[in-house]
Amino acid sequence: MVRFLRHVIIDTDPGVDDALALILALKSPEIKVEAVTTVVGNVSQDKAHRNALKILDFLNACEIPVARGAHKPLIREASHAEEIHGESGLGEAMLPEPRIRSSEASAVNLILEKAYELGRGPTLVALGPLTNVASAILAEPRLVDMVAGLVFMGGAYNLTPYGYGNVTPVAEFNIWHDPEAAKIVFESGIPLKAVGLDITANPSNSLTLDRYQEIDRLGTRRSRLVADLCRGLIKRFGIVQLHDPIAVAVASNPDLVETGRFFVEVETAGLLTRGQTVLDRRPRQPIERRPNLEICLSLDSERFMKLFMERVVYE
Ligand code: RIB
Ligand code: CA
Numbered sequence: 001m002v003r004f005l006r007h008v009i010i011d012t013d014p015g016v017d018d019a020l021a022l023i024l025a026l027k028s029p030e031i032k033v034e035a036v037t038t039v040v041g042n043v044s045q046d047k048a049h050r051n052a053l054k055i056l057d058f059l060n061a062c063e064i065p066v067a068r069g070a071h072k073p074l075i076r077e078a079s080h081a082e083e084i085h086g087e088s089g090l091g092e093a094m095l096p097e098p099r100i101r102s103s104e105a106s107a108v109n110l111i112l113e114k115a116y117e118l119g120r121g122p123t124l125v126a127l128g129p130l131t132n133v134a135s136a137i138l139a140e141p142r143l144v145d146m147v148a149g150l151v152f153m154g155g156a157y158n159l160t161p162y163g164y165g166n167v168t169p170v171a172e173f174n175i176w177h178d179p180e181a182a183k184i185v186f187e188s189g190i191p192l193k194a195v196g197l198d199i200t201a202n203p204s205n206s207l208t209l210d211r212y213q214e215i216d217r218l219g220t221r222r223s224r225l226v227a228d229l230c231r232g233l234i235k236r237f238g239i240v241q242l243h244d245p246i247a248v249a250v251a252s253n254p255d256l257v258e259t260g261r262f263f264v265e266v267e268t269a270g271l272l273t274r275g276q277t278v279l280d281r282r283p284r285q286p287i288e289r290r291p292n293l294e295i296c297l298s299l300d301s302e303r304f305m306k307l308f309m310e311r312v313v314y315e
Contacts, residue, residue, distance in 0.1 A: 006123050006252065007031075007121075008025065008123045009036075009110075009115075009123075010126075010127065011038075011107065011111075011127065011132050012037070012052060012128055012244070013038065013039050013040065014042070014048055014089055014090065015042035015128070015244070016089075016090060016229050016230065016232075017240070017244040018052075020226065020229060020242065020245045020312055021244035021247065022055045023222075023312045024245045024249065025125070026059050027315055028249075028252040028311060031123075034064070034122055035067065035103075035110050035111070036052050037066070037068075037107035037110055037111060037132050038052050038068055038069055039070050039132045040071055040072055040128075040131065041080070041128035042081045042082075042128065043081075044071070047089045049066070049068050053066055053098035053100055053102065056098075057098040058095055058225065067102065067107045069132035070129075070132055070135065073131055073177060073180070074131060074178055074181050076178065076180070086232055091231060091233065092232055093225055093229045095225075107135075107136075111124070112136060112143065116146070121146060122148065123149055123151060123251055124151070124152075125150075125247060125251045127153050127243075129173075129178040129181060129182075130152065130181040133185050134180075134185050137185065137188045137190065144188050149193060151250055151251040152174070153196075153243050153246070154172055154175045154182065154196065155175055155197070155264070155293075157279055157295050158279070159196075159295060162197055163201075164197070165275075165276070166197060168272070170273055171267075171273070171276050172197050175276075179266050179267065179275040183265070186266055186292055192293045192294065193259065195243075196296065199257070199296045199297075199299050200243040201241060202301070203239060204301040205246060205301050206239045207234075207239065208239055209238055209239070212240070218314075223314075242308065245308055246299065249307060256299055256304055256307075257296040257297070258296070260295055261295075262291050262293055263285060263293075264278065264279050264280075
């Protein structure tokens with residue numbers, strides 16, 4: 001069967017779930033990872049970049065260029081989440097210093113280079129704040145027509161019982177961390193597919209204690225890494241939310257989700273509402289408020305978890 005191979009560029013802030021997502025991406029035959037760019041978010045740019053190099057090195061994916069991106073949001077100061085991801089950003093995982101070297105290009109330049117190079121249009125997959133993506137669009141506005149689109153983990157859309165915020169009552173971390181970047185991306189015209197907390201905060205789509213214990217018992221090189229990544233979150237929360245792996249799975253297997261199209265704006269001025277993703281669901285909207293986001297409404301949880309375990313843990 002001829003598979004449609006999606007060329008993807010992954011922008012990421014590893015981060016425990018980002019690390020799991022990178023493994024999933026590299027073990028998904030439906031996609032070819034053309035480049036990885038790192039963004040400040042869960043941890044500093046330096047830590048995120050080193051973690052991305054370590055994960056790719058662990059998987060011997062030495063041919064994939066990894067470029068450094070933003071050290072801080074477009075306007076605001078960075079605010080990390082090491083209380084969630086651990087001081088290193090990779091939980092309890094201890095990986096050797098990477099053998100592979102960083103790309104000479106910046107994240108923005110590598111994104112643009114790959115977009116120019118891959119005529120068929122790569123898909124951007126953003127797993128962290130949208131700082132690098134916004135910067136690339138500002139540098140080259142034609143990027144919105146040079147890529148197939150952007151699949152991103154971000155937002156809380158109140159479209160399911162889990163669609164409330166995580167970093168605040170109304171905002172999801174990736175959008176909250178750089179709301180100005182998200183606003184630029186949402187208004188750019190780039191085709192957008194949002195994987196929000198509505199899906200990723202659903203316990204049916206998370207790694208449960210039972211699954212963790214199954215992984216921890218395996219004792220293989222890969223399962224030990226996954227267990228080390230997840231152990232701290234399991235100890236603390238009894239569950240690991242798989243935000244970024246779900247976004248990668250949506251990019252590789254779009255039929256895993258059902259979606260709806262909505263007009264969405266990003267709150268950038270509010271104190272309590274910073275980073276809130278505001279849907280306009282009123283009927284008969286004026287043309288300038290036509291839908292700009294395709295939002296995931298449901299996920300085939302069983303198929304996703306099978307795919308996650310087979311590709312991330314067992315292979
Ligand atoms: O809100 C969850 C998102 O923020 C995930 O991408 C996680 O890695 C953090 O970046
Ligand atoms: Ca992330």
